[in-house]
Amino acid sequence: MENSLVPEFQFIRKYIKKLAGKGALDLTDDAALISVNPAYELVLTADAMVENVHFFTNDPVDLIARKLLRCNLSDLAGMGAEPVGYLLTVSLPKHCFNAEWFEQFTNGLEKDQKLFNISLLGGDTTYNPYNMVFSLTALGKVKKNKALRRNNAKPGDGIWVTGTIGDAALGLLSLQNKISDFDGFLTRRYHLPQPRLGLQLTDIANAGMDISDGLIQDLGHLARESQIGAVIFADQVPLSLQAKKIGISYLENCLTGGDDYELLLTIPSEKEHLAKIESQKANIPLTKIGYCTDQANSLICYDKNKNCMTFKQTGWSHI
Amino acid sequence: MENSLVPEFQFIRKYIKKLAGKGALDLTDDAALISVNPAYELVLTADAMVENVHFFTNDPVDLIARKLLRCNLSDLAGMGAEPVGYLLTVSLPKHCFNAEWFEQFTNGLEKDQKLFNISLLGGDTTYNPYNMVFSLTALGKVKKNKALRRNNAKPGDGIWVTGTIGDAALGLLSLQNKISDFDGFLTRRYHLPQPRLGLQLTDIANAGMDISDGLIQDLGHLARESQIGAVIFADQVPLSLQAKKIGISYLENCLTGGDDYELLLTIPSEKEHLAKIESQKANIPLTKIGYCTDQANSLICYDKNKNCMTFKQTGWSHI
Known part of the structure; x- marks a missing residue:
C-alpha cells in the first residue's frame, strides 16, 4: 500500500x-x-x-x-x-x-x-x-485444470442459470424512476449483487461464466467461444416475484439487462442430477432454460407461444 | 478482460x-x-x-x-x-x-x-x-521466505543504493522549466524509470525497498519498520554527471525528490563482497552511502563538511 x-x-x-x-x-x-x-x-x-x-x-x-x-x-x-x-x-x-x-x-x-x-x-x-x-x-x-471456461460448452448440454434474472436491470430502472420498486428488493439487487460462490460445479458443468452484460449477450459470448448455438425459452427463465409483479412488458429488460451476476452454465444431461444435488447443498437455485445446439452462431430465444423473440438491445454496454 | x-x-x-x-x-x-x-x-x-x-x-x-x-x-x-x-x-x-x-x-x-x-x-x-x-x-x-522486507535492517548494516539518485526529481523540475535538461537524460529518467530487477540479493541484503518517495523519506520508512536509526553521507550518494552539472544547490532536491525507482538496501559488512560481485554480474551499480545504527528514529544525513543537513521537505507526496 x-x-x-x-x-x-x-x-x-x-x-x-x-x-x-x-x-x-x-x-x-x-x-x-x-x-x-x-x-x-x-x-x-x-x-x-x-x-x-x-x-x-x-x-x-x-x-x-x-x-x-x-x-x-x-x-x-x-x-x-x-x-x-x-x-x-x-x-x-x-x-x-x-x-x-x-x-x-x-x-x-x-x-x-x-x-x-x-x-x-x-x-x-x-x-x-x-x-x-x-x-x-x-x-x-x-x-488444477478444473477451471470452468467459456469455450467448452457442447451441443446437447442443457443451459442453466442460478438465482433469478433481470432484477438488477429493473432495480436500475427503479432508481431512474421509470418503474416502482415496491419493497426495495430490485434496487438492492442492483446495488449489492450476490456472487454465486460455493457451488462445486467444476466436475459437473462443461462451461460456465457469470452474467454481467445481460443473459442474451453473455449467452452469445459463451456460444461464440464454444462454437455452438443455443436455444432458450423465455418462460423458463427464472424471475423473482418482484420482477413478475413489474410485468411481462419488462421481460426484454430482464433478458437483456446487465448487472445480475448470476451464473450461466452448460451441463451435460447425464450430470443434471449431480447439479441438482449440488444446488441443494449450496442452497443456490439452479434452473434449466434451454440447450446447446451444433448450429454455431445461432442464438434463439422462444417466447411462451414458441415464437422467436427479437431484442432491441442485446446487452448492457459499460462504455 | x-x-x-x-x-x-x-x-x-x-x-x-x-x-x-x-x-x-x-x-x-x-x-x-x-x-x-x-x-x-x-x-x-x-x-x-x-x-x-x-x-x-x-x-x-x-x-x-x-x-x-x-x-x-x-x-x-x-x-x-x-x-x-x-x-x-x-x-x-x-x-x-x-x-x-x-x-x-x-x-x-x-x-x-x-x-x-x-x-x-x-x-x-x-x-x-x-x-x-x-x-x-x-x-x-x-x-519462499526469501523476500526482502523493510523490517529486517540490523544495526551495523551498510546502507546501499543502486544507480544514481535524484535524476527524476531534476527531470520534473526541467519539465516545469525551472532548470535546463541539457541532453534530455533527466527528463527521460522522470518519464521512464528503470526498475532494478535482476540483482540476486535475497541471500545478501538484510532489508530492501524501492525508492519512490525520495531517498530521505524512504530511508525513514525502512528505519521505522526495522526500528533502527540511520546515518548517511550526502557526498557519498551517487549522482549522475547530469545531476552534478545542475549543481550543489539542487542537492536537497536529489536527496528528497521522488520517482527515482532505485533500490535502497541494507547489507551486513560480511556480505559486502558478495553484493559487489552481484552488482558486477547484473551490471547495476551499487554504492554504499552510510550505515544503520541502534538509535531508533534517528536519521542523520551529514554534508561533506560533516554538518547535519536539515531538509525543508523530506519527501515526495502523491497526495
Missing part, C-alpha cells in the same frame, strides 16, 4: 490497515506475499468502477465498494474458483478525504471480507481532482 | 489482445489462470496513476503506460522478486477511444513486456468522462 500520503491524510492508514490480511504484511512493504497450494491454479480478474459511469455520485459509498468487490468475486465464481484476496486502488476527489468517508467505505469492505472470507492484500490511495475511480483485482484459486 | 465494449469500440480488443499472455486465456474468459511453482511465493502490488496528478495531459501515452508498469515492477524489485505478469484497468475520456491512442498505448506496453519478459493477464477498459485514470496490479515470484 502506498505510504506516500501527506501527513494530514495519514488517518487513512488506520482505516485501510484494518482490512489487511496476513499476506499484506500489514501494508508496510512494497508488495504482498502469498503462497499457492501446488494442487491449485491462481485465478485473477480486475475491474474498474467510475463515478457517473458505473455508479451515481450519491450512491452509498459502502455499497459502491461492496459492489466492486462482488463483481470481481462473481468473475471468480464464473470460473468455479474460491476467493483468496484482493488489491484495490482508489482515486478520490478532495471531498472524500475525511474520516467519515473512509469509515463508511472500509466498513462496507470489512463486512464483505467476513462474508466471503477474504482480505485486502495491497493497493494505493491517490488524489483525483475530478471523480471517484476504483479498480479492484481479485485473486482466487481453483484445482 | 471486460467484453462489454459497445460495437464501435470493439477495435480496442485487437490492441489489447496482442498484449495477452498464455494465462490470460486470450482475454476471452472471466479471469486469468496461472500456476505457481511451490518453491515460490507470489508477490503482488498495485498502483494507480491519474492524469493531472501523476502525469501531465500531454505526456506521451506510451511513456505513461510504461512508467506505470515500471513503478510496479520496481516494487517487485524492492522485494527481490522476479516479474510474472500484470492486470491493468484503464478509465478514459472519449478523445482516447481511437486507434491511434490505443496503438501508442499498447505499443509502449508491448516494448516493456519484451524487455521484462512478462505479459498482460487481464483487466478492464471503461469510459471516464473527466480524465485518464490507470490502475495496474503486478505479479512477481520470489523463493
Whole structure:
C-alpha cells in the first residue's frame, strides 16, 4: 500500500490497515506475499468502477465498494474458483478525504471480507481532482485444470442459470424512476449483487461464466467461444416475484439487462442430477432454460407461444 | 478482460489482445489462470496513476503506460522478486477511444513486456468522462521466505543504493522549466524509470525497498519498520554527471525528490563482497552511502563538511 500520503491524510492508514490480511504484511512493504497450494491454479480478474459511469455520485459509498468487490468475486465464481484476496486502488476527489468517508467505505469492505472470507492484500490511495475511480483485482484459486471456461460448452448440454434474472436491470430502472420498486428488493439487487460462490460445479458443468452484460449477450459470448448455438425459452427463465409483479412488458429488460451476476452454465444431461444435488447443498437455485445446439452462431430465444423473440438491445454496454 | 465494449469500440480488443499472455486465456474468459511453482511465493502490488496528478495531459501515452508498469515492477524489485505478469484497468475520456491512442498505448506496453519478459493477464477498459485514470496490479515470484522486507535492517548494516539518485526529481523540475535538461537524460529518467530487477540479493541484503518517495523519506520508512536509526553521507550518494552539472544547490532536491525507482538496501559488512560481485554480474551499480545504527528514529544525513543537513521537505507526496 502506498505510504506516500501527506501527513494530514495519514488517518487513512488506520482505516485501510484494518482490512489487511496476513499476506499484506500489514501494508508496510512494497508488495504482498502469498503462497499457492501446488494442487491449485491462481485465478485473477480486475475491474474498474467510475463515478457517473458505473455508479451515481450519491450512491452509498459502502455499497459502491461492496459492489466492486462482488463483481470481481462473481468473475471468480464464473470460473468455479474460491476467493483468496484482493488489491484495490482508489482515486478520490478532495471531498472524500475525511474520516467519515473512509469509515463508511472500509466498513462496507470489512463486512464483505467476513462474508466471503477474504482480505485486502495491497493497493494505493491517490488524489483525483475530478471523480471517484476504483479498480479492484481479485485473486482466487481453483484445482488444477478444473477451471470452468467459456469455450467448452457442447451441443446437447442443457443451459442453466442460478438465482433469478433481470432484477438488477429493473432495480436500475427503479432508481431512474421509470418503474416502482415496491419493497426495495430490485434496487438492492442492483446495488449489492450476490456472487454465486460455493457451488462445486467444476466436475459437473462443461462451461460456465457469470452474467454481467445481460443473459442474451453473455449467452452469445459463451456460444461464440464454444462454437455452438443455443436455444432458450423465455418462460423458463427464472424471475423473482418482484420482477413478475413489474410485468411481462419488462421481460426484454430482464433478458437483456446487465448487472445480475448470476451464473450461466452448460451441463451435460447425464450430470443434471449431480447439479441438482449440488444446488441443494449450496442452497443456490439452479434452473434449466434451454440447450446447446451444433448450429454455431445461432442464438434463439422462444417466447411462451414458441415464437422467436427479437431484442432491441442485446446487452448492457459499460462504455 | 471486460467484453462489454459497445460495437464501435470493439477495435480496442485487437490492441489489447496482442498484449495477452498464455494465462490470460486470450482475454476471452472471466479471469486469468496461472500456476505457481511451490518453491515460490507470489508477490503482488498495485498502483494507480491519474492524469493531472501523476502525469501531465500531454505526456506521451506510451511513456505513461510504461512508467506505470515500471513503478510496479520496481516494487517487485524492492522485494527481490522476479516479474510474472500484470492486470491493468484503464478509465478514459472519449478523445482516447481511437486507434491511434490505443496503438501508442499498447505499443509502449508491448516494448516493456519484451524487455521484462512478462505479459498482460487481464483487466478492464471503461469510459471516464473527466480524465485518464490507470490502475495496474503486478505479479512477481520470489523463493519462499526469501523476500526482502523493510523490517529486517540490523544495526551495523551498510546502507546501499543502486544507480544514481535524484535524476527524476531534476527531470520534473526541467519539465516545469525551472532548470535546463541539457541532453534530455533527466527528463527521460522522470518519464521512464528503470526498475532494478535482476540483482540476486535475497541471500545478501538484510532489508530492501524501492525508492519512490525520495531517498530521505524512504530511508525513514525502512528505519521505522526495522526500528533502527540511520546515518548517511550526502557526498557519498551517487549522482549522475547530469545531476552534478545542475549543481550543489539542487542537492536537497536529489536527496528528497521522488520517482527515482532505485533500490535502497541494507547489507551486513560480511556480505559486502558478495553484493559487489552481484552488482558486477547484473551490471547495476551499487554504492554504499552510510550505515544503520541502534538509535531508533534517528536519521542523520551529514554534508561533506560533516554538518547535519536539515531538509525543508523530506519527501515526495502523491497526495
